[in-house]
Amino acid sequence: MNSPQLPSYISRENVGPWHIYLQQVEKVAPLLDKALWPWVETLRRPKRALIVDVPIRLDNGEIAHYEGYRIHHNTSRGPGKGGVRYHQDVTLSEVMALAGWMTIKNAVVNVPFGGAKGGIRVDPRQLSLAELERLTRRYTSEIDMMIGPDKDIPAPDMNTNAQVMAWMMDTYSMNQGRTATGVVTGKPLSLGGSLGRPDATGRGVFVTAREAAKKLDLTILGARVAVQGFGNVGEASARMFAQAGAKIVAVQDVSATLYNPNGIDLVALKQYFAEHRTLLGAPDCELISAHDFWCVPCEFLVPAALEAQINQYNAACINARVIVEGANGPTTPEAEVILAERNVLVVPDVLANAGGVTVSYFEWVQDFSSFFWSEEEINQRLERIMAEAFQAIWQLAEERKLSLRTAAFVIGCSRVLEARSIRGLYP
Numbered sequence: 001m002n003s004p005q006l007p008s009y010i011s012r013e014n015v016g017p018w019h020i021y022l023q024q025v026e027k028v029a030p031l032l033d034k035a036l037w038p039w040v041e042t043l044r045r046p047k048r049a050l051i052v053d054v055p056i057r058l059d060n061g062e063i064a065h066y067e068g069y070r071i072h073h074n075t076s077r078g079p080g081k082g083g084v085r086y087h088q089d090v091t092l093s094e095v096m097a098l099a100g101w102m103t104i105k106n107a108v109v110n111v112p113f114g115g116a117k118g119g120i121r122v123d124p125r126q127l128s129l130a131e132l133e134r135l136t137r138r139y140t141s142e143i144d145m146m147i148g149p150d151k152d153i154p155a156p157d158m159n160t161n162a163q164v165m166a167w168m169m170d171t172y173s174m175n176q177g178r179t180a181t182g183v184v185t186g187k188p189l190s191l192g193g194s195l196g197r198p199d200a201t202g203r204g205v206f207v208t209a210r211e212a213a214k215k216l217d218l219t220i221l222g223a224r225v226a227v228q229g230f231g232n233v234g235e236a237s238a239r240m241f242a243q244a245g246a247k248i249v250a251v252q253d254v255s256a257t258l259y260n261p262n263g264i265d266l267v268a269l270k271q272y273f274a275e276h277r278t279l280l281g282a283p284d285c286e287l288i289s290a291h292d293f294w295c296v297p298c299e300f301l302v303p304a305a306l307e308a309q310i311n312q313y314n315a316a317c318i319n320a321r322v323i324v325e326g327a328n329g330p331t332t333p334e335a336e337v338i339l340a341e342r343n344v345l346v347v348p349d350v351l352a353n354a355g356g357v358t359v360s361y362f363e364w365v366q367d368f369s370s371f372f373w374s375e376e377e378i379n380q381r382l383e384r385i386m387a388e389a390f391q392a393i394w395q396l397a398e399e400r401k402l403s404l405r406t407a408a409f410v411i412g413c414s415r416v417l418e419a420r421s422i423r424g425l426y427p
Contacts, residue, residue: 017097017307023333025100028409031400036417043103043413046096047072047114052142054120056134058127066122066135070143072152073099073115076419079150080116081106081357083157083186084139084164086132090119094307101328102357104412105350109389111361116152118143124159136164140171147172149182149368155360156186158231158306162198166191182367185360194363195375196382197356201326202236202304203379204355204386208347209241209300209324211390216345218299218321221245224261226296226320228252229304230273233326233353235266237302242266250288250296251279253305257293258285294318303330304353310335318344325349340403348405350412351389358382 022044029040054066069092072080082102095117103115120139124132146152156165165184169191172183181192189195196203213220223246227238230253238248247263255278258264264285272282280287288296294314301318303309304326310318315335323339324347325331331339331346339346359382366372373381397407 016091016093017329018093018100020308020329020332021097021100024405024409025413027333028406028413031402031406031410032414032417036414036421039417039420040413042074042076042417042420043100046099047074048146049092049096050143050146051092052139054135054139054142056131056138058131066120068118068120068139068142069095070118070146070152071095071099071116072146073117074103074416074420075114075116075152076416076423077107078112078114079148080146080152081111081113081155081360082115082117083155083356084118084120084160084168085157086120086122086124086135086159086164088121088123089306090121095119097307098328101350103416104409105354106357107412107415108350108393108408109354109358109385110415111358113153113357113361116154117157118154119157132164133167136167137171140168141175144172144175147183149180149364153182153360153364154184155356156232162186162188162193165193182364185363187363192363192367194359194366194378195373196378197359197363198232199236199240200359200382201233201353201356202238203240203382204358205233205237205302205304205324205326205352206240206244207355207383207386208352208390209237209302209322210244211387211394212322212324212345212347215394216321222247223300224249224296224298225300225302226250226252226293226298227302227304227326228293228309228330229302229326230269230279231304233356234302234304235270237304237324237326239266241300246300249298250293251285252290252293253279256280256282257288257290258282259288259292259296260285291317300324302326305330308332310339312338315339316342318342320344322347325352328353336403336405346403346405347390348408350408351386351393351404354389355382355386358385 052068099117106113187193295317301320307329310331312334315338
């Protein structure tokens with residue numbers, strides 16, 4: 001295939017996370033069925049992108065402006081689906097990449113959604129609860145034309161939660177003149193949220209790690225696990241590893257990196273974090289450098305924070321057998337080459353962290369039917385979907401001698417492009 005010409009607003013040299021996504025697409029494109037090649041350019045271009053000004057009145061009476069984004073990457077297989085993050089480093093490149101990965105992720109686990117993502121460049125720690133509500137409601141109003149229960153369904157992401165989703169749902173509903181619970185997922189239970197949603201992404205990480213362990217003849221019992229990130233994904237996956245008998249030997253977040261070769265007491269650590277809002281100073285743990293985290297001897301390494309955390313500068317020191325990507329895009333293409341040479345198995349983000357969007361799909365279905373499932377049913381359905389998706393990817397990787405990421409992209413891209421091809425062009 002010919003090397004694609006990138007859109008004029010994109011530079012090959014400096015596009016951040018979007019460039020990583022493009023590299024992944026370019027790598028997989030020649031491996032797709034030739035009948036799909038004419039449509040590959042679809043994956044390299046977002047369907048639509050919205051940049052909005054989000055002005056709010058602060059508690060002190062001043063007016064502050066924040067930049068917000070909502071991206072529809074691809075909607076060939078269904079309405080857009082993707083989270084909204086509040087972070088001081090949010091960029092257009094990042095949100096575009098996250099939307100692209102959502103397109104692939106939804107196709108990999110075969111849920112009928114396309115890829116979307118949103119974000120606001122803001123440090124939410126600097127805002128009061130009332131200011132966060134005003135920010136959320138103004139942002140929702142600004143992107144109102146992009147979202148809807150059968151159009152684009154936002155969800156929580158970094159620094160957003162069920163309360164933020166409740167504000168978004170209420171704002172959209174007020175603008176529509178009717179209650180529309182299905183416009184977002186990850187809502188509180190009292191507003192049509194789903195049981196099992198808070199732990200869903202972490203559960204998916206654990207399920208795919210367990211399936212990988214079976215293939216490698218590893219045992220979870222007694223296995224050493226290092227987790228980057230102690231938020232919703234990192235804490236939940238660490239907890240499930242621990243419940244299965246693994247030892248959590250290292251935990252890192254923005255505040256500190258903790259190490260205990262005998263295993264960290266997660267219950268005590270979670271209680272300490274709830275009281276102090278930091279990991280720094282947690283008892284019975286050794287404080288190590290941020291770089292040394294990547295060198296900790298372990299069977300499973302779970303990056304559950306930001307993009308590009310595993311890169312050409314630390315990949316060579318990683319001492320894990322399996323990396324399970326709880327975050328989106330945590331491993332750069334350069335690092336992946338190094339890891340492959342060192343026989344480190346990488347379970348890619350488009351599979352490993354798809355538990356969240358899978359249960360979001362369950363929530364969306366439950367909202368439409370107004371019939372809600374038990375948590376046991378939800379967890380069973382989630383485990384079945386994640387395990388079946390892992391098996392399909394593993395089988396393709398074995399048959400065609402591919403990495404798990406490349407195999408996942410082959411499956412995901414093929415499903416998206418087949419839908420695009422069959423639908424054709426209008427007008």
